[in-house]
Amino acid sequence: MTDTAAAPPLARDAAPPRPMWHVVLVRPETMTLVLLVLGVIVGSQLSEFFLDINYILKSFTLSAEFAIVALVLTMVIIAGEIDLSPASNMALSACLFAWAQQAGVPMPLAIVIGLVSGVAMGALNGLMVIGLQLPSIIVTIGTLTLYRGLAQVIAGDKSIRVPEWFTGINAVFIAGIPVPVLVFALLSIVLGLVLGTTMFGRQIYLIGTNEVAARHAGVRSRRIRMILFLLMGFASAVAGLMTASRLGSVRYDLGLGGELQMVLMAMLGGTYIFGGRGTILGTFLAAWLLVIVTTGMIVANWLPAWQLCVLGILLIVSIIATNFIYSRTQR
C-alpha cells in the first residue's frame, strides 16, 4: 500500500507490466494479513493470552459458525449478488431441528430436517432472485424478516433444549483443533480450490464482472447463481446446528445480527461489493482478524456497545479501503 506513491505516473498504454512484488503487495488480502499481524502484536501487549494458540482457537469457536457462512457468502458476493438472510436461516433451521427432536422425531431425521429446511430457504431466495429477477438485496431483507419471524412462531419466546450428547461440538478436539474451526479450515481449502482453480470458480468471477456478457459467452449464469444460493442455505443450516450444539439450546434469536459479521468478514477480506473480485483466502484471514479484534475488545474490558460501534466502523472503512485499492491497481 505504501509503495503506490513511489511509482511515477506513466501513460497507461506505455506502462510496463508491474513487477511481481508490486502485484502481491497491493492486494486487499495483503492489507488484511498486515492488519492481522498488527492485531496479534497489539493483542499480545494487552494480554499474554494472545500468544497462546489454544486460547485463540477457543475464541474462534464463538465466531466459527458465522465464518463458515461468510466463506460461501464471499462466493455469492463475487457472483454479484448478496444474501442478508443467513443468520435468520440459521435460527429457523436450528429451531425446526430442535422442535422436531422435541416432538419425538429420531435425532438423525431431525438433523436431516434442519439441513433440508436450510436448503429450502436458500432455494426460496434463489427462486425469487433468479426465477423472478428481483434484486437480491430486497428479497433477502424480506426473507431475513420472514425466517426470523417463522423461528419465533415455532419456538415462541422459550428456549428448546437439545439432547445432552448433541451439545458441545466446540469442546470436541481433533488433533488439538476444535471441530468448528477444523470445519472452517477444511471448507476454506475446498472452496478456495473451487473458486481459484476450477471452471465453475472462474465462471463465478465472470458472472460477477459482467452478467450479460457471461450469459452471451455461454456461462449458465442462472444455474450457477442458483447453486450458490442453495449452498448458502446449506451452509447456514450447518452453522445453525453447530450453534445449537455449542449453546445446548435453541431460541428464535439465535445468531441475531450475524449478517453484519458475515458481510464484514467478506468485506474485510477484500471482496469487492459490486462483484467480480475477491478471494476465499481474504475471507479466511479476515475471519481470524475479526476474532482477534473482538477477543481483544473483550480482554480489554470494552463494553459490548463499543464492539457494535467498532464492527460498524470496520465495515465502512473496509469497503472504502477495498474500493480504493481496486480503483488504483486494477482497472
Next chain:
Amino acid sequence: MSLLRSILLRREAGIAVMIVLFCLAVGMVKPQFLTLGSLRIVLLLVPLIMIGAMGQMLVIVARHVDLSIGSMLGLTAMASGMMFRHYPEIWWPLGFALSIGVGALLGLFNGLLVTMFRLPAIIVTLGTLSLYRGITFIMSNAKQIDRQYVPSALKSMSQTSPIFGIPWIIFIAFGVALLTYWFAMHTRVGRQVYALGSNPVAAPLRGINVTRVTLLVFAISGAFSGLAGILYASRWGFVNPSNTGNGFEFQVIAAVVIGGVSINGGVGSVAGTVLGVLLLGCVSAALPLLGIPGTTQSAIYGAVILVALLIDRLVRMQGQKPATAGARA
C-alpha cells in the same frame, strides 16, 4: 370510462381494494373490528411507520435503501430523553428540534459515505445501523429513560388534541405525508429524486446535481426518523437503548414495498405508501382480535415484503411486451 379505467388500473386502487376486502373479511369473523374504536387503534399504530415510510420512500425512489432508520430512531429518541432527564425544566418542544436535527445529521453522514466514496447504501447503512445503536448504548450508559422523565405535555400528544380529541400524533403523521407529497411532486428537487432513480446515468447528463439530491434524501430520511424518535417517546413514554426502534426498518420497508414503490427506483407515490402503511396497520390491529399471537408479527412483515415484491414483479411483466419478456427469460 377511460378515466375510471385509469383510476382502477392504478396501483393505489389495488391496495385500497385490499384494505377494504381485508377489513370486511375480519369484520365478518369479528364484527367489533368494524367500529370507530378499532379505527382509533389502527390510526394510533401507524404514525411512526408512516413518518419513517415517507423518508424511506424517497430513498428507495432514488435507488438506494436506508437500513439504519431504526437505529436513528433509537439514537434521536435517546438524545431527547436524556435532555429531558438532565434539564426537567426545559421547554419541551425543543425535543423535536433536537431529535430532528440529530436525525438529519445522522442521515447526512449516511449520505456522505454513499456519495463521497460511491459505496452501496445497503452496506453503509448496515454498518451505521450497528454504529448508531452502539452510540445509543454508550451515551445512555445502557440505561432506560423512564416514564417520569418524559414531559407529560409530550405524552399527551399521543392521547388527545383540541380537534375532536384525535391525537396530535396522527395529524403530524398525515401532515408529514402531505409535506412529502408537495416535495415529491411540486418541487424541482423532488422531481430530480425521481429522475435520478429512473436513470442514474442520464440524471447527471441532464444537469442534476446527483450528490446534492442523494445527500438530501438521506438527510430527509434521517430527519423523519428523528421525528419518529421524539414521537416514540411521546407514544410509549419511555426510551430503551436496545428496544427503541429495533426492527423499525423492516416494518417501514414492508409498508413501502406494499405501497407500490419500485425497488428498481424512480417509481412510487405518497398515496400508495400511505395506503401501504394503513394496510399494515389494519393487519397488525386485526391479529390480536383474531387470536393470533404477537410472535407471528415479524413473520407476517417478512411474508408481506415478499408478496409485495411478487406483485410488483407480476405487474411489471404485464407491462412488458411479450417479445421482450421472452428474450429476458
